[in-house]
Amino acid sequence: MTEITITSYIILGTALFMLLNSAAVAVYAERRIAGRIQNRVGPNRVGPFGLLQPIADVLKLILKEDVTPHNSYKLIHTIAPIIPVVTALMTVAVIPFGEGIYATDINAGVLYLLAVASLGVYGVTLAGWASNSKYSLLGGLRAAAQMISYELPLGMAVASVVLFVGSLSVVDVAVAQENWWFVFLNPVGAIIFIIAAFAESNRTPFDLVEAEQELVGGFHTEYSSMKFGMFFLAEYMHVVINSMLMTTFFFGSYHLPFAGYWLPEMGTAAKAILDITVFTGKTAFFVFLFIWVRWTIPRFKFNQVMKLGWSRLLPLSIINFIVIAGILFFFFNG
Amino acid sequence: MHDIIAFLPGVIIAVVGLIALLMEAYKKSADQIYGLTIAGILAALGVAIAALFGDSGTAFTGMIVYGGVASFGAVVILLGSLFSVVVSRDYLMEIDLHRGDVYSMILLSIVGMLALASANDLISFFLGLETMSICLYVIAGLIKDKKTGAEAALKYFLLGAFATGFLLYGIALIYGATGHTNLTEIAAVAEPTLMFMGGSALLLVGIFFKIGAVPFHMWTPDVYQGTPTTLTAFMATAAKSATFVAFVLIMSRMLPESDTDIWTNVIQVVAILTMVVGNLIALAQDNVKRMLAYSSIAHAGYLLVGLAAGTPEGFTGVLYYLFAYTVMNVGAFSVIAYYERNKGLDFTEIESYAGLGFKFPLMGVLLSIFLFSLVGIPPFVGFVGKYYVFAAAINAGLIPLAIIGVLASAASAYYYLRVMVYLFFKDSHKEYSLKPASLLFSSAVVLMAALTLYYGIEPVLPFSGLIELISSYYSL
Amino acid sequence: METYAFVLLAVLAIATALGMILNKNTVNSALLLVLNLVSIAGVYLLLQAQFLALIQILVYAGAIMVLFLFVIMLLNVDEEESLFDKFRIKYLVAFLLGVVIFGQILYSLGGVTDMLPEVSSEMVQIGTVEAIAEVFYTDYLFAFEMTAILLTAAVVGALLIAQYKVKDSGETE
Numbered sequence A: 001m002t003e004i005t006i007t008s009y010i011i012l013g014t015a016l017f018m019l020l021n022s023a024a025v026a027v028y029a030e031r032r033i034a035g036r037i038q039n040r041v042g043p044n045r046v047g048p049f050g051l052l053q054p055i056a057d058v059l060k061l062i063l064k065e066d067v068t069p070h071n072s073y074k075l076i077h078t079i080a081p082i083i084p085v086v087t088a089l090m091t092v093a094v095i096p097f098g099e100g101i102y103a104t105d106i107n108a109g110v111l112y113l114l115a116v117a118s119l120g121v122y123g124v125t126l127a128g129w130a131s132n133s134k135y136s137l138l139g140g141l142r143a144a145a146q147m148i149s150y151e152l153p154l155g156m157a158v159a160s161v162v163l164f165v166g167s168l169s170v171v172d173v174a175v176a177q178e179n180w181w182f183v184f185l186n187p188v189g190a191i192i193f194i195i196a197a198f199a200e201s202n203r204t205p206f207d208l209v210e211a212e213q214e215l216v217g218g219f220h221t222e223y224s225s226m227k228f229g230m231f232f233l234a235e236y237m238h239v240v241i242n243s244m245l246m247t248t249f250f251f252g253s254y255h256l257p258f259a260g261y262w263l264p265e266m267g268t269a270a271k272a273i274l275d276i277t278v279f280t281g282k283t284a285f286f287v288f289l290f291i292w293v294r295w296t297i298p299r300f301k302f303n304q305v306m307k308l309g310w311s312r313l314l315p316l317s318i319i320n321f322i323v324i325a326g327i328l329f330f331f332f333n334g
Numbered sequence B: 001m002h003d004i005i006a007f008l009p010g011v012i013i014a015v016v017g018l019i020a021l022l023m024e025a026y027k028k029s030a031d032q033i034y035g036l037t038i039a040g041i042l043a044a045l046g047v048a049i050a051a052l053f054g055d056s057g058t059a060f061t062g063m064i065v066y067g068g069v070a071s072f073g074a075v076v077i078l079l080g081s082l083f084s085v086v087v088s089r090d091y092l093m094e095i096d097l098h099r100g101d102v103y104s105m106i107l108l109s110i111v112g113m114l115a116l117a118s119a120n121d122l123i124s125f126f127l128g129l130e131t132m133s134i135c136l137y138v139i140a141g142l143i144k145d146k147k148t149g150a151e152a153a154l155k156y157f158l159l160g161a162f163a164t165g166f167l168l169y170g171i172a173l174i175y176g177a178t179g180h181t182n183l184t185e186i187a188a189v190a191e192p193t194l195m196f197m198g199g200s201a202l203l204l205v206g207i208f209f210k211i212g213a214v215p216f217h218m219w220t221p222d223v224y225q226g227t228p229t230t231l232t233a234f235m236a237t238a239a240k241s242a243t244f245v246a247f248v249l250i251m252s253r254m255l256p257e258s259d260t261d262i263w264t265n266v267i268q269v270v271a272i273l274t275m276v277v278g279n280l281i282a283l284a285q286d287n288v289k290r291m292l293a294y295s296s297i298a299h300a301g302y303l304l305v306g307l308a309a310g311t312p313e314g315f316t317g318v319l320y321y322l323f324a325y326t327v328m329n330v331g332a333f334s335v336i337a338y339y340e341r342n343k344g345l346d347f348t349e350i351e352s353y354a355g356l357g358f359k360f361p362l363m364g365v366l367l368s369i370f371l372f373s374l375v376g377i378p379p380f381v382g383f384v385g386k387y388y389v390f391a392a393a394i395n396a397g398l399i400p401l402a403i404i405g406v407l408a409s410a411a412s413a414y415y416y417l418r419v420m421v422y423l424f425f426k427d428s429h430k431e432y433s434l435k436p437a438s439l440l441f442s443s444a445v446v447l448m449a450a451l452t453l454y455y456g457i458e459p460v461l462p463f464s465g466l467i468e469l470i471s472s473y474y475s476l
Numbered sequence C: 001m002e003t004y005a006f007v008l009l010a011v012l013a014i015a016t017a018l019g020m021i022l023n024k025n026t027v028n029s030a031l032l033l034v035l036n037l038v039s040i041a042g043v044y045l046l047l048q049a050q051f052l053a054l055i056q057i058l059v060y061a062g063a064i065m066v067l068f069l070f071v072i073m074l075l076n077v078d079e080e081e082s083l084f085d086k087f088r089i090k091y092l093v094a095f096l097l098g099v100v101i102f103g104q105i106l107y108s109l110g111g112v113t114d115m116l117p118e119v120s121s122e123m124v125q126i127g128t129v130e131a132i133a134e135v136f137y138t139d140y141l142f143a144f145e146m147t148a149i150l151l152t153a154a155v156v157g158a159l160l161i162a163q164y165k166v167k168d169s170g171e172t173e
Helices: A006-037 A053-063 A074-079 A082-094 A109-119 A121-130 A134-165 A170-175 A187-200 A225-249 A268-294 A302-331 B008-025 B030-052 B068-094 B100-116 B122-140 B147-178 B183-189 B194-211 B219-226 B229-253 B257-283 B288-309 B312-343 B361-375 B381-395 B399-425 B439-460 B466-472 C002-022 C026-046 C050-075 C089-109 C121-127 C129-137 C141-163
Strands: B057-059 B064-066
Touching: A006 A053, A006 A082, A006 A225, A006 A268, A053 A225, A074 A082, A074 A121, A074 C026, A082 A109, A082 A121, A082 A225, A109 A121, A109 A134, A109 A170, A109 C050, A121 A134, A121 A225, A121 C026, A121 C050, A134 A170, A134 A187, A134 A225, A134 A302, A134 C050, A170 A225, A187 A225, A187 A302, A225 A268, B008 B030, B008 B068, B008 B100, B008 C141, B030 B068, B030 B100, B064 B068, B068 B100, B068 B229, B068 B312, B068 B439, B100 B122, B100 B229, B100 C141, B122 B147, B122 B229, B122 C141, B147 B183, B147 B194, B147 B219, B183 B229, B194 B229, B194 B257, B219 B229, B219 B288, B229 B288, B229 B312, B257 B288, B257 B399, B288 B312, B288 B381, B288 B399, B312 B361, B312 B381, B312 B439, B312 B466, B361 B381, B361 B399, B361 B439, B381 B399, B381 B439, B439 B466, C002 C026, C026 C050, C050 C121, C050 C129, C121 C129, C129 C141
Parallel strands: none
Antiparallel strands: B057 B064
């Protein structure tokens, strides 16, 4: 573990601040893009181009009455919305945003990401259970099943990346992609990772958790006011985080394509600005992808989701892992 | 020797087991998987028999031993498994369990047994034991449309998990006292401190549970009764042999000279309890399967007599007895399975055996051979086994123990012979028609009977070799 | 700094463990157990055993306890009745056994005076993924592979037990 310096705190603080705001931006983007896709305008009244819409949303949520259902488990009902927000925020600690720009570099960073992601499921599950409502419970159980199922292919896809890097440090993962992004070396892994990431963040086409036709609002049926706002926030933060992870693991992190071959030496400041711009640009693209998919692809049935996860993606990801391991061992040994 | 070759029987069985799982997943017929299972066990058996005459040593950085005792254990386990699997086909077909996944479960549990019977480290001992036990829990619960099946699985699982807790705690204490998990390294530094003795005691509790010694025997009858009969044979022979071989390895390798006495004192008491209680309760049983379950408790007691001797001679006797017990017990269970197959699962009450001996004389005669051997009447292998075990006890100065053993086995004659009385000397009240047994089944049972007879007279033959072979492992 | 963190985590671990046992609501108990596991993972982190800490969270808190919660919620377990309604001799025995084990732990801890050992560079080395992987694939290879077989057997066995329905009720599989 590297020493924790003042710089680490500054980077961490900035990253957390940006992440919280990016959720608001993502909400705005979602509504505008959804409007575009559906041939309508979308929010455009609050501020120029409706840019202040998220603030208005938050204001509205705060002012609403906070209803806790009768006979619910009040403590857990209150704690549940905080969990996904916290886990999303925790993720930022190990992601490198540029050369040398990271809060901390831990020796098992990849595992840290997986471990934190695996805790996120508690929020949804507990929210579903504590609400004392059958819709919420079903939504929560679905969420738990889905997130546990897709953690496995996700983990295997990440493991196949780790094979190339030879280290579990996220910083090393980023550095290793200077010449070749892993999406070129490991396309199957990338596809599996993207699909699993969609399922992990409970977004369409895997948003069974809150399928309106069946479950009203799913796990957050009984939530209102800022508690609902927390879930809302967490969902968009997970979208942003998962976009960051896709960028980090498969799309070169802060590197331009094949940057090692052609990018000239640059000063530290210029490089930092370039790196952060590249990283942010890629993340923004994947956030757009999330939104794009949501408004164009219909939802699966639950059994299809499970079947896809367990009997398609999981074997595929294991085979992919073994093939890559074999190739690396026999052809690039050492 | 390469490490994989040192554990080749286990590797073969593991690979075959996984292939069987895949074949089941791709819906191959059960007969194909059955054939594969038998071929795999035969191959592993061949390798193990070859290893009997090879050199011995440790492999996998001291985690396991190979050759010698371990190979003999592997042979006994594989022999028991082979016979149980061969006779299983017809029986399992009758109860709709002739399925690939059942056989792959059996194979995986054999892997555990082989690891257990070659453990030279408390870690591999525990892992082998758990692999074996978990598969056996499943096998015990295979019959689901009867309450006895569910009872067997649940009882076995809960009590087994509890015993595993003791075992692990014991291992943890031993590790705490010595700083090692490797048996020989423990022996080098172990001192009879409180912590080490406490660990040993808990370890013994775990082992006693797995071999069904009194007072940890409560699960045995229910589990044996609820399990499909041919798989009960598997459980009673292969699993018990594996645990006993591991017990022998632990006693002969882990204990420093000074501690052996304390262990043998404990084992003596347990042996007496086991023999007496097992035989006494068996006397009162009217259900043949339950009777055999209690008798298997009693047999565990005889085996413990050999261990209580704590001498190389005693260990030799135990190993020989395991071989004898495996052959005759699988045989007895097979014939019971054959009768059951004809009349449904509840056909194990002793009354229903009235007059069956003459219906299909071959099976009646074979069952009698196995039962005589279980009693320990010459010239059957059971007698030879008992002779070696008790002789070892007497030479070690445990004369009262040997006397109790002989008395107990004399009492056992009552309930074994009672079955024969029903078979041949009682008239049946109903007319049964027995389906003829398949050729494979009959030949397997005949082969077991032949082994029972051959090894019963082998010691007096000029070229007797088995006992010399086993004792040679200890003369090094 | 590290001592304060340790005291905090240790108190949290003990408090959640006690809370888990004493709580009558099964879901609360499960959640307290999760907290307990996480705080123990924190203690591992203080000892620089990063891999162990992360695996603890990933496997126990992230997977096993979710499964527990799942089962509790599906079965809708009622609040359990108090264990100590009436005095029975076995509670006394259980209590005494607990005291013995507690004493054993205290005894083995008796010699330790420092709260936290000085984390040497050697200890840091042992906690890394590389060091753990190395012993896994050399010294403990056999145990590692046996564990693989054990887990396979357990998974297949669980399916085998759960998969086929009882035929008496006439339902199809």
